[in-house]
Amino acid sequence: MGKLEIKNLHASVDGKEILKGINLTINDGETVALLGPNGHGKSTLLNVIMGHPRYEVTEGSITFEGEDVLSMSIDERARKGLFLGMQNPSEVPGVSNSDFLRSAVNSRREKPISTYNFYKILDAASKEVKMPFDLATRSLNEGFSGGEKKRNEILQMILLEPKICMLDEIDSGLDVDAIQVVADVIRKEQANNRAFLVISHYARLFDLIHPTRAIVIINGRVVIDGDPSTIKRIDTQGYEFIKTELGISIEKEEPEMNKVSLGSCAVREAIK
Numbered sequence: 001m002g003k004l005e006i007k008n009l010h011a012s013v014d015g016k017e018i019l020k021g022i023n024l025t026i027n028d029g030e031t032v033a034l035l036g037p038n039g040h041g042k043s044t045l046l047n048v049i050m051g052h053p054r055y056e057v058t059e060g061s062i063t064f065e066g067e068d069v070l071s072m073s074i075d076e077r078a079r080k081g082l083f084l085g086m087q088n089p090s091e092v093p094g095v096s097n098s099d100f101l102r103s104a105v106n107s108r109r110e111k112p113i114s115t116y117n118f119y120k121i122l123d124a125a126s127k128e129v130k131m132p133f134d135l136a137t138r139s140l141n142e143g144f145s146g147g148e149k150k151r152n153e154i155l156q157m158i159l160l161e162p163k164i165c166m167l168d169e170i171d172s173g174l175d176v177d178a179i180q181v182v183a184d185v186i187r188k189e190q191a192n193n194r195a196f197l198v199i200s201h202y203a204r205l206f207d208l209i210h211p212t213r214a215i216v217i218i219n220g221r222v223v224i225d226g227d228p229s230t231i232k233r234i235d236t237q238g239y240e241f242i243k244t245e246l247g248i249s250i251e252k253e254e255p256e257m258n259k260v261s262l263g264s265c266a267v268r269e270a271i272k
């Protein structure tokens with residue numbers, strides 16, 4: 001049995017089905033690269049695994065170390081060792097980053113960590129992500145640049161010591177040096193036998209973290225689950241080969257604007 005097992009997972013947002021039967025197993029020590037065109041359900045999958053309330057699971061199952069994940073609260077999932085570094089972390093004015101981090105750390109411990117020990121590990125983790133210590137103590141993500149928000153997600157990951165680290169476009173908005181910093185942390189955590197599920201559009205990050213497998217999600221389903229050579233292929237050729245070789249047509253993301261104008265055209269047609 002895999003560490004994380006997802007079977008026939010269907011999930012919707014606002015009544016629209018996004019995930020249409022995802023099957024995926026992640027084992028100990030694996031680093032799985034997750035690719036796919038925009039709008040096909042990558043972030044939705046990670047959010048559903050973590051338990052974001054916006055998404056409704058309509059069918060299928062997720063188990064982690066044999067336990068039913070879907071019946072757990074977000075908190076319980078975090079305590080069991082699931083972690084999500086978000087694509088767009090939100091700003092939470094009025095909550096200090098260090099208070100947030102400390103309560104997250106405490107939620108995974110029997111006895112609360114002492115102030116001294118907490119600041120010691122916070123200081124070490126800030127150095128590891130090359131983040132100025134004052135950022136670690138400011139309001140959570142407030143006024144952070146895109147790159148600082150991403151480093152802060154990695155800082156959380158270091159402090160929480162999860163068993164499965166899910167990272168959603170952690171490299172977007174990072175310059176080359178910052179990508180190296182993030183990759184160094186990931187390499188270190190891989191050596192601690194943590195598993196990773198990493199979404200990225202860029203081969204650069206994957207070159208640095210050496211995924212053991214690559215999966216591709218199209219139209220809410222896993223259409224490729226295989227060796228990491230797929231990453232290079234997508235990097236150089238795009239997704240066209242999936243259409244020609246696998247016969248899978250790739251639905252284009254509908255921009256909201258189009259939906260509105262199509263809708264209003266239809267309404268105008270209807271009232272003519």
Ligand SMILES: Nc1ncnc2c1ncn2[C@@H]1O[C@H](COP(=O)(O)OP(=O)(O)O)[C@@H](O)[C@H]1O
Binds near residue numbers: 037042045054253
């Ligand atoms: N919170 C949400 N509210 C409405 N629609 C959403 C929400 N999250 C995702 N979607 C829709 O679900 C689809 C898949 O989105 P997403 O999982 O973010 O794609 P990806 O990460 O692969 O780019 C898109 O059509 C997107 O508009």
Ligand SMILES: [Mg+2]
Binds near residue numbers: 042043044087168
């Ligand atoms: Mg996404």
